[in-house]
Amino acid sequence: QVHFVESGGGMVQPGESLRLSCEASGFDISNEIMKWLRQIPGKGREFIAHITEDSAIANYKESVKGRFTISRDNAKNTVYLQMDNLQPEDAGVYVCHAPYINYYGQGIRVTVSS
DSSP states (O other): OOEEEEEOOEEEOTTOOEEEEEEEESSOGGGSOEEEEEEETTTEEEEEEEEOTTSSOEEEOGGGTTTEEEEEEGGGTEEEEEEOSOOGGGOEEEEEEETTTTEEOOOEEEEEOO
């Protein structure tokens, strides 16, 4: 049974950092593109970042480029999202997504407030 455990969220002040983790079980991520999305209340999910199976290519939402870094450790079956210089508009519920099997994690909340 596929399951994602997301961790690393929380409340920070503007300019601070968080590192999200998404550990998969029941599913081998090594042959899968992996994504981080953000849940927008009443609007669905928006793309934040994705990374190819071999980490060769990573793409980002324009507003997070240069501040967020997606990475993966296939040996640990885990995907990460390093978020630096967080701003209030980055707040929300971040969701780990495996598009090939169309599976979404439960999401983890990030709050940015002074």
